[in-house]
Amino acid sequence: MWDYNKKVMDHFLHPQNVGEIKDADAIGEVGNIRCGDALKLFLKLDPRTKKIVDVKFKTFGCASAIASSSALTELVKGMTLEEAAKVTNKDIVKILGELPEEKLHCSVMGMEALQAAIANYKGEKGEAPEDADHDGVVICKCFGVTDTKIRAVAKENNLHKAEEITNYTKAGGGCGCCLDDIQQILDELWRKEASKPAKHLPQKLTTVQKVMKVQEVMDKEIKPMLEKDGGSIELVDIQGDKVIVRLCGRCASCPASGVTLKNTVQDKLREFVAPELIVEEAK
Amino acid sequence: MSKIVYADNNATTQTDPEVLEAMEPFFCELYGNPSSIHTFGGQVAGHIRKARESLASLLGCEPTEIIFTSCGTESDNSGIMSALYLNPERRKIVISKVEHPAVKNLGSELVRRGYKVEEIPVDGKGRLDMDKLKQEVNAETAVVSVMWANNETGNIYPVREVAQIAHQHGALFHTDAVQAVGKIPMNLAKESIDMLSLSGHKLHAPKGIGALYVKRGVRFRPYIIGGHQERSRRGGTENVTGIVALGKAAELAEKNMKLENTKVKALRDRLEKELVSAVPKTRVNGDTESRLPNTSNISFEFIEGEAILLLMNQLGICASSGSACTTGSLEPSHVLRAMGVPYTAAHGSIRFSLSRFNTEDEIDYIIKSLPPIIERLRQISPYWK
Numbered sequence: 199m200w201d202y203n204k205k206v207m208d209h210f211l212h213p214q215n216v217g218e219i220k221d222a223d224a225i226g227e228v229g230n231i232r233c234g235d236a237l238k239l240f241l242k243l244d245p246r247t248k249k250i251v252d253v254k255f256k257t258f259g260c261a262s263a264i265a266s267s268s269a270l271t272e273l274v275k276g277m278t279l280e281e282a283a284k285v286t287n288k289d290i291v292k293i294l295g296e297l298p299e300e301k302l303h304c305s306v307m308g309m310e311a312l313q314a315a316i317a318n319y320k321g322e323k324g325e326a327p328e329d330a331d332h333d334g335v336v337i338c339k340c341f342g343v344t345d346t347k348i349r350a351v352a353k354e355n356n357l358h359k360a361e362e363i364t365n366y367t368k369a370g371g372g373c374g375c376c377l378d379d380i381q382q383i384l385d386e387l388w389r390k391e392a393s394k395p396a397k398h399l400p401q402k403l404t405t406v407q408k409v410m411k412v413q414e415v416m417d418k419e420i421k422p423m424l425e426k427d428g429g430s431i432e433l434v435d436i437q438g439d440k441v442i443v444r445l446c447g448r449c450a451s452c453p454a455s456g457v458t459l460k461n462t463v464q465d466k467l468r469e470f471v472a473p474e475l476i477v478e479e480a481k
Numbered sequence: 482m483s484k485i486v487y488a489d490n491n492a493t494t495q496t497d498p499e500v501l502e503a504m505e506p507f508f509c510e511l512y513g514n515p516s517s518i519h520t521f522g523g524q525v526a527g528h529i530r531k532a533r534e535s536l537a538s539l540l541g542c543e544p545t546e547i548i549f550t551s552c553g554t555e556s557d558n559s560g561i562m563s564a565l566y567l568n569p570e571r572r573k574i575v576i577s578k579v580e581h582p583a584v585k586n587l588g589s590e591l592v593r594r595g596y597k598v599e600e601i602p603v604d605g606k607g608r609l610d611m612d613k614l615k616q617e618v619n620a621e622t623a624v625v626s627v628m629w630a631n632n633e634t635g636n637i638y639p640v641r642e643v644a645q646i647a648h649q650h651g652a653l654f655h656t657d658a659v660q661a662v663g664k665i666p667m668n669l670a671k672e673s674i675d676m677l678s679l680s681g682h683k684l685h686a687p688k689g690i691g692a693l694y695v696k697r698g699v700r701f702r703p704y705i706i707g708g709h710q711e712r713s714r715r716g717g718t719e720n721v722t723g724i725v726a727l728g729k730a731a732e733l734a735e736k737n738m739k740l741e742n743t744k745v746k747a748l749r750d751r752l753e754k755e756l757v758s759a760v761p762k763t764r765v766n767g768d769t770e771s772r773l774p775n776t777s778n779i780s781f782e783f784i785e786g787e788a789i790l791l792l793m794n795q796l797g798i799c800a801s802s803g804s805a806c807t808t809g810s811l812e813p814s815h816v817l818r819a820m821g822v823p824y825t826a827a828h829g830s831i832r833f834s835l836s837r838f839n840t841e842d843e844i845d846y847i848i849k850s851l852p853p854i855i856e857r858l859r860q861i862s863p864y865w866k
Contacts, residue, residue: 200787210791216861231864232824234785234804234813238863256863260787260804264861340812372812 202261205295209265214272217254226315229307233341233368235259237267239311241274241319249278255311262301269293270308283316285309286354287366302365306351337379340372348380349387358384403472409436415470416443420463424449431463434480441467444480455479486843489799490683491632491660491776491834496726497685503729504687504722515719516710525721532728539731540677540694541668548693548701548711549724553659553680554583556693557626559704559715560655560676561587564624565596566702571623571652573597577609577638578819583678584626584657585815597621606768607636607820615646622652629661629677633803633816633832634767635776637665644673653699659683659691663734664741664773675699681723685836686730690723740837746774748844749835753777755848760855764826766803766817775835778803778817780826783865784858789831792854798847803830825864 202210219240229236235258242252253275257267269290274282287305291297297305334346351357351366360380364370370377403411413433424430429449435442443463445455452458464477487495513522515529533544540547550556561574561584576588578600588598599617602610609627618625625647630637644654655676661667663684669677674696681690695701695714707716756779757763766778781789786802793800803814804827812818813827822830833847859865 210788211795213861227863231783231828234824234828236863256861258783258862258864259785261791263785264788 200261200298200301202265202298203295205293206262206265206297209268209294210261213264213268215254215268215275216256218256219252219254222254224315224319226311226313226318228310228314229259231258235263235304235307237263237307237311239267239270239315241315243279243319247278249276250274250282251276259304259307260301262297262304263307265294266290266297266304266308267311270312274312279316279319282312285312287351288355299365302355303368306366337383338367338369338372338376341368343367343369345383348383352384352387353391358388360384405436408471409433411471412436412441412467412475415467416463419466419470423462424458429458439472439474439476441475441477442480443477484797486796486798486839486846488833488835488839488843488847489801490836491635491832492801493682493688494685494836495838496682496687497730497733499733500686500726500729504726507722507725511721515721516708528728529719529721529724532724532731535728535735536692536731539662539667539735540679541670542694543670543697545712546669546694546697548695548714549719549727550691550693550715551689551720552691553581553657553678553683554691555704556678556680556691557581557583557655557657558587559693560678560695561624561626562704563700563702564653564655564676565591567700568623568653571621573599573619573621573623575599575601575614575617575622575625575647575652577601577603577627579603579607579631579633579636579816580626580628581632581657581659584628601627603819605821607631607634607766607816608768608771609638609643611639611642611646614643618646618650618652620650622647622650624653624655626655626657629656629658630665630773631767631816632660633814634778634820635660635773635834636768637661637771637773640674641672644675648673660773660776663731663738664775666738669694669696681727681730684730684734686726687723690720690727692727737837742774745835745837745839748839748841749775749777749833752833752835752844752847753779756851759848759852764822766820766822766826766830777833779831779833780822781829781831781855782825783862784829784855786829786831788858789829789854792857793850796846796850798850801832801834803832804828 219242222240223243224241226239238256240254241250244251253271255267255271257264273289273293274285287309290305290308334344336342337345337348347367348363348369355366357363360370360377363380370380416431416433420431427448429447432444432446434444449455449458459477459479467475467477511525513525515522515526517523533547536547537544550559574596576584592598601614625643627638627640627643629640640656647654653675656674658677659680660683662679677694679692682688701714703714705716710716710719753765760781762782764780766780786804790802803817817827817830
């Protein structure tokens with residue numbers, strides 16, 4: 199017997215917003231009866247503000263699938279579509295308090311139904327639907343889960359093990375013969391993520407952000423290296439992409455200081471702050 | 482939740498109060514070791530002998546053909562592994578697709594150890610494909626293991642015919658009879674079954690006691706190596722309370738065999754008939770021509786079993802489901818899938834399994850409670866129109 203908490207049981211025993219909306223502006227449908235769960239979500243939008251004024255669902259599935267659907271509808275009511283697009287499975291779990299590990303895929307199903315509904319709305323309005331879910335190669339044949347979905351869920355929830363992917367997406371939970379493939383996808387994904395520099399940086403830094411970030415990287419990454427050789431560095435100015443620094447201590451008199459500047463300082467700053475930076479020495 | 486209606490007897494049963502009474506003295510009074518030389522311990526051996534005789538009487542075999550074990554799973558493992566050990570040149574076993582995990586997963590492990598394991602398919606009603614069985618059993622086969630009755634559907638399998646096929650090729654025949662013992666009259670002396678597994682807690686004895694029958698003349702290699710207990714066929718100090726309990730339970734089962742096939746069967750038939758007529762879009766899974774008298778496996782289409790069980794649980798009704806969600810596995814029951822039950826129905830399957838302790842009132846209660854639960858979940862389901 200699953201150990202559902204009171205919140206999950208409340209949503210299961212008294213689900214909110216069950217039903218259909220006849221003239222819905224958006225319908226999202228995910229899962230299928232073969233997989234053992236499915237969710238159909240109906241959204242009604244305010245024509246002016248584009249806020250979700252009504253939402254209804256129908257779910258085929260276990261208690262946690264029904265509870266996740268109910269929680270989702272409570273969550274998104276009143277949101278704009280932009281806000282709703284940012285909802286993740288974690289937000290659904292947060293409302294429910296917790297879900298058993300093996301049931302986390304129910305919350306993912308909620309998120310996917312919402313995304314499908316939003317895509318459905320945009321599709322109707324003539325824009326390209328973002329159907330990331332249906333892209334990619336099917337990895338898990340039992341549940342029809344693609345590599346694209348595996349990567350997306352892994353990134354969102356910081357998953358590193360194939361078994362965790364099973365809990366979130368069901369992939370690998372049938373015959374289990376794709377578990378090795380899933381692990382390979384994860385290993386590749388996280389290897390790439392680790393080697394991807396400055397992954398959390400926004401596209402364009404403001405000047406203040408740039409100064410702060412450069413200072414931080416200099417303090418944490420560059421100074422300790424130079425100090426090992428008895429040298430140091432200080433930031434003089436930043437003009438656009440030009441970072442002007444002064445080498446101190448032994449570095450100042452070192453004949454190889456030009457190499458240090460380009461190979462060490464500039465490379466580190468390009469790696470951690472922005473790839474277009476150019477480092478110059480103060481005159 | 483004060484009132485409990487227990488309709489999950491294929492999972493486990495209530496220990497019969499008479500069984501409890503029989504085992505009680507062996508905790509604090511007659512706690513001696515039956516292997517001891519002193520009278521205080523030695524007298525316990527007499528009670529074990531008596532229990533063995535009761536069980537032998539239920540099975541229609543000789544007491545010496547019974548080895549007490551810890552559970553049905555140990556019995557299954559012991560029997561099959563013994564057959565493989567004693568026939569090292571035969572590297573194949575044949576089982577059915579609907580075996581209990583105690584046999585099915587042992588089969589998967591044997592594949593990893595280099596054995597060939599053939600799973601014989603079943604038809605839509607869960608009946609064994611006898612032609613395929615005949616094809617697959619050959620001179621390489623060490624043992625054929627087919628359950629006597631299935632735990633999920635209650636289907637009864639033609640063990641006599643399967644044993645004959647096994648023997649035609651010099652293979653041994655083992656049957657997991659955990660669900661059958663106590664419900665189907667047996668006379669093993671007249672059968673050509675080589676080994677048979679049973680479990681105490683499915684017939685109103687407590688958990689932790691089982692037995693393996695090994696026909697006289699069939700060689701057996703112990704699975705648990707240790708002392709001389711069970712005539713050196715199963716090491717380990719005897720579970721005296723468990724053995725005494727199983728003996729008493731066997732005695733009661735023999736006495737109540739008729740009840741299982743009259744009263745319990747009538748309760749099951751009424752439950753099934755009324756539920757199927759009260760709820761649209763249902764199907765009964767299994768072979769209604771040949772199944773245990775206590776089991777009914779009903780699919781309520783377009784809804785999911787775990788949700789049904791949880792709502793039943795709110796009303797104190799205990800049953801099981803073949804749905805994926807109830808087990809933590811993501812696939813519905815391997816038995817229903819082997820039968821080709823459509824996914825719409827497999828996920829919504831509920832197994833009711835009754836015992837002689839169930840009453841007419843309890844059946845009324847289930848019949849009254851279930852239809853609104855089904856209706857409520859169907860209202861939420863996107864597949865229900």
